[in-house]
Amino acid sequence: MSDFILARVSQTLANEHSLELLVRQLLEMLELVTRMESTYLTRIDLSAQRQLVMYAHNSSEMTIPEGFSVPWNESLCKRAIDDNCLFSNDVASRWRSCIAARELGITTFFSIPVRLTDGSLYGTLCATSRQKQPYNLEGEQVMGLFANLISHYVEKETLVEQLRAANSALEMHSCTDELTGLPNRRALFKHLSTIFPRARANCSAIFC
Template sequence: MSDNLIERISTALEAEYTLEGLVRQLLEMLELVTNMESTYLTRLEQDGSQQHILFSRNSRLMQIPEGLTVPWGDTLCKRAMDEGRRYTSDVPGIWGDSKAAKALGITTYVSTPVMLADGSLYGTLCAASSEKCELSERSEQVLQLFAQLIAQQIQNEQLLKQLQLANAALMTSSYTDDLTGLPNRRAVFDKLPQLFSRAERDARYVLVAFADLDDFKQINDVYGHDTGDEFLCAIGERLKEGVRYDEILGRVGGDEFIIAGAGPTDFAKAQHAAKTLKTRLSSMLTGDYQLHATMIKYAGPSIGVIAINPADMTPDTALRAADEAMYQDKKNRRK
């Protein structure tokens, strides 16, 4: 039995990657070792008010349902911990005033706390029966071992979750412009190939706009870099509010921004859509900007917008073409 139990534990640890999967296997083994009707894992609320039955195994008449919630103060788990009594085969005689124990018909009960590495109490690992059952020292040792294994799995999952959150935050940071909160150059260049691939599949044109903030250097020189940064943030806000949900938006340089999206399937309509996009962006970014220290009447940026067939151009060549169109617009605005 010992060799078989050790083999089953080893198999479970190798095969199960979730808390639920591991616990369910351990509860089944715990039932065999203790010969109890029900085995279960509980979780204690952080404020210590309630206890929840997280997972349970009921092999005979006694039914301890998963999801059951009881006041922590009325539980056998708390009483056992407070009194240093992990096991008893006379629950009615010792804890007869426990409503939860009476409702469940518990006569024999054994539990051990599931303690995390920081010393906090996660919950308890328990076994119970409606009949009197003798518990061997070996069974108690197995119960404590299983509680330690569960605690380790909980900590592993918590660590994994923390790593995932940290990685998500790092990814967000690495793809976000620190000043404006817009996607940065890396984010734009990562999304453009996907846009081109979808557009080519759907036989649609791609609209690419390149906007450069004319006279931005003069704003910095006259009002200072803090005001310049505030102006960039205001530009970013207008873009975030004005672009469509399916359009790619990003700040790709100091005062340069890119907007891209799928266009119509027809060439003439795509060219018209490019002109419409240019008008929309110009109207969006031109006008008065009430900043913290001053009001700036902004004449608008230079904007180059192209409609291209994604089968004929890569994202890189499309951006260069949009950049050239922007410089042509800049020349025309200076005439």
């Protein structure tokens, strides 16, 4: 893996603070390494049996649209996972039954599953081209690295959201009277800074 890519990855990890910004930077780098026309991250909803393109980077005539959704069982990514095939530069012959690939004009396809630490399938990281491109070992290595980075970042964001939700629930509990379910004195004192100015403006009295 080139020092340039490693330096870009380090800089991106240091500067980007959301999943979207991180992924967009990684997709741009992935296009440079794989020399594909489109790179994109998908999200797979197994309960709904749908695959959605979350973020995409398109650098040529081929366009993979963000928000593009297909039934999971009909997707190119599921076929690749089922066949344990990360790369093909003859998609039309290998997966001739895939309507989405035919509609998008995909000839060369590179895909790596994005799995969370519990092994569950989050989505896929993909690179595609209308042209027939040769297999690229560095491309596979970089895709594997990026898939792991995305997985860790997704889990970090999920943990942060869970902590925020737990903190909000704890704060609400501490500010609510257990018997009446109404705001208690703690809640009142917490909002005094806004209550007093409002009371002065309305010429109202405050009873504690």
